[in-house]
Each structure stands twice: as structure tokens, then as C-alpha cells.
Amino acid sequence: MSESVVFRDKSKLSPRYLPEELPHRQAQIQQIVHVFSDAAEDTDRFPLTVLQVVGIAGIGKTSTVIRSSKMIEEQFAKSRLVLKTAYVNLKLHGGNKYAIYRFLLERMAPELPGQGMSAEEMLRYLLIYLRENRQYALIIMDEIDYLIKTSKDTGIIYDLTRLNEFEPDKPCNVKGVIFIARSTEYYSRLDPAELSTLGRVPMEFSPYSIKQVSDILGSRSVQAFNPKAIGSDVIDKIASITTSPEVNSDVRYALDLLLYAGNLAESQGTNRVTLDHVRKVYGQVHPSITTEEIEQLSRNHLISLMALVRALKSSKKPYVELKDVRLYASEIAERLGMKKIDVEDYLDDLKTRRLVDIKSFKEIGLHGAALSEIEPVLMSKIKDDK
Numbered sequence: 001m002s003e004s005v006v007f008r009d010k011s012k013l014s015p016r017y018l019p020e021e022l023p024h025r026q027a028q029i030q031q032i033v034h035v036f037s038d039a040a041e042d043t044d045r046f047p048l049t050v051l052q053v054v055g056i057a058g059i060g061k062t063s064t065v066i067r068s069s070k071m072i073e074e075q076f077a078k079s080r081l082v083l084k085t086a087y088v089n090l091k092l093h094g095g096n097k098y099a100i101y102r103f104l105l106e107r108m109a110p111e112l113p114g115q116g117m118s119a120e121e122m123l124r125y126l127l128i129y130l131r132e133n134r135q136y137a138l139i140i141m142d143e144i145d146y147l148i149k150t151s152k153d154t155g156i157i158y159d160l161t162r163l164n165e166f167e168p169d170k171p172c173n174v175k176g177v178i179f180i181a182r183s184t185e186y187y188s189r190l191d192p193a194e195l196s197t198l199g200r201v202p203m204e205f206s207p208y209s210i211k212q213v214s215d216i217l218g219s220r221s222v223q224a225f226n227p228k229a230i231g232s233d234v235i236d237k238i239a240s241i242t243t244s245p246e247v248n249s250d251v252r253y254a255l256d257l258l259l260y261a262g263n264l265a266e267s268q269g270t271n272r273v274t275l276d277h278v279r280k281v282y283g284q285v286h287p288s289i290t291t292e293e294i295e296q297l298s299r300n301h302l303i304s305l306m307a308l309v310r311a312l313k314s315s316k317k318p319y320v321e322l323k324d325v326r327l328y329a330s331e332i333a334e335r336l337g338m339k340k341i342d343v344e345d346y347l348d349d350l351k352t353r354r355l356v357d358i359k360s361f362k363e364i365g366l367h368g369a370a371l372s373e374i375e376p377v378l379m380s381k382i383k384d385d386k
């Protein structure tokens, strides 16, 4: 575990870490677990059940399904039964049906000879193995849309949704197959038989709201950061960036920002992550204010931007009000011996250029870039333009 004044445990922000708690996905977890709630009771009669989870990137689909599978395993364990989960990420595994089934076998029936069997024989063996060893299985096929778009092996869906038909008169010990996809676009590549066994009603995960992302990041931060190292200002700013259209609620990106901002604070020897750290790493990941863009701005634009930077700096908040920006703008203009300028017009234009983030007249902020970075650049440009 890494020790520092900033982090308590950095690894808790890693994409490989599956958090114990998934705020705002409890309902979905419950729903999935509920589908299998009778499976551990009347196991032989419980049919092979197919579920689909669909939603955009980074909104907790994989985490939710894996967390649910652990709870289903526990339900089985309570009934003194063994349920094994086989999780397959088809984007990572890629490849063909044969390689994927082989992986399933290795995961669930390790003693079996995989060599020299056809894909279909492998599934048949898997079913026999499970039955003879009184074990049950849940199969999770993640990123199925990727596989279907990139390979012709759509047969996987057909096979896995009909595992119960291999030996129709015997109970099928694979109790569930869960498919996860970003969208249902891949349906168009499936034939009617595949579509019908898949079932047409996926569980749709909706994107997180800004408040939900804040909650999620709050719960992740408690584990990852020392209590005094991070505040709600930083978390809210990251939540706001994360729910902007270009990031589209992707929590993976938010966790990266948290980690990089923490790393930056650590490398600077400070013990607290600030909004400036966040802006700086956001500026790097999304280089939204480049020197090239600054070159293209008129003097009035520059003064408006500079006024915003100063207002943000003195307030130490992620957003300031228009009246504050006006105040700083007239101060700068006066010092340069210029007429007052209509800040709103320039801010509006800066918004179109995606340099400034305007939520309302009371909430104006910067789109990325660290204040400490941008101020000297702006100042020297304003002076040059004289």
C-alpha cells in the first residue's frame, strides 16, 4: 500500500479495483440478484435465465454485474451449493468461439481435457462436468456488442442461450448467462433465432447525474485519500466535468482525474488536492486551452478570460458569478487605460470556443487548464498586444 500525505490507498482508484459499495446501483444489483433468488432454493427446476445489461461507457455495468454475481454465489453457498461465475471480457479475449469456450472450461472445469474437442463438444462436456460434480454456473459475457461487431461468431449467443437444449430432459446446471453491451445496435447483426433466445428487453442503465457522480466519487475518495487531503469542492468540480457532454458520465475518466490530481498534489509536496490540480490535469487530458487558441483571441477576449481567472483564483471556488468577472474586467481595463468592455459577450464567445464553462450567470468557470498555468500566458499576451 502506498503511504503518503495525500493518499491513504491509491489502488482504490484503480480500474481493477471492484468497490464493495456501488452507490446508485443498489437497485440494479437487487434486481439482478432477485432474478436468481429462487435458483439456490429449487435448483433443478430453476431454468437457464438470460439477462442483458445495456448502457453507455463507464456507468458501472461491469462492476454492478460482477458485484451481483458475488451475491448470487453467496446465496448458493448459504444453501450449501457451489455456484461458479465465469466472467469473460470479449474485447480482451477477442478471438473465436473456440477460444472463448476453452476459457470457460478452464475456468469452470479445470480437470477437463480441452484439446481436440469441437466448440460444441466443449459446451457439452462443461454441462456434464457441472452436473456430475454438483456445481452450478453463471456466465457473464461482457462487451458482447464488440464481439458481434468485429467477428462473425454470432453463434455464441445462440449456443449460450440454448445450453438447456443440449440435454432437454436433464436439468441444466448453467443457471444464468448475462450479456453486457454498450447499446443494442448489435441486434441488427443477429438473426431472428438469436434475437428471440436473447430476449428483447435489456436492463437499461442510465447515465449518472452530477449529484450521483459526486456521491460515487465521495465514496471512492474516502477509501483512496487521507481525510484532509480532498474536499467536496474538488469532487464537485470533477463531477461537473464528468457529466459534461464530452465525458458523458464516464466514471472511469472521473477516477483518472482524481488519481492524477492526487498524484500532482503529491509531487508538489502539498497535502491537499486543489481545484487548480484538477484543472491542470484536466487541461492535460483534455488540452482545452492551448497557446494556439490564446493566440487567436482578441484583446477583449483576453481581458475577459483574465478577469475570470482572477475571480476564480480569489474565490477559490470552481465557479464564480458574472458580477465578479465584471469587477475584475473593469479593474484590468482601467489599469491598461482602456474603455470598459461587455464581458458577457466575450465570455459567451469563449464558451463557444469551449474555453469557458457557463452554467448560469451565477456559475462561470474554466473548461480545464490550471489557473496557475494560464495566468502568466494571458498576461504576457495582453501586454504584447498593447
Ligand SMILES: Nc1ncnc2c1ncn2[C@@H]1O[C@H](COP(=O)(O)OP(=O)(O)OP(=O)(O)O)[C@@H](O)[C@H]1O
Residues within 6 Å of the ligand: 014, 015, 016, 017, 018, 019, 021, 022, 023, 024, 025, 055, 056, 057, 058, 059, 060, 061, 062, 063, 064, 182, 216, 220, 251, 252, 255
Ligand atoms: N456506482 C459506482 N460506485 C463506485 N464506483 C463506480 C460506480 N460506477 C462505476 N464505478 C467505477 O467506474 C469505473 C467504470 O465502471 P464499469 O467498468 O463498471 O463501467 P461499464 O459501464 O462497464 O463501462 P464500459 O462500457 O466502458 O465497460 C470502474 O472503475 C468502477 O469501479
Ligand SMILES: [Mg+2]
Residues within 6 Å of the ligand: 061, 062, 063, 142
Ligand atoms: Mg464494462
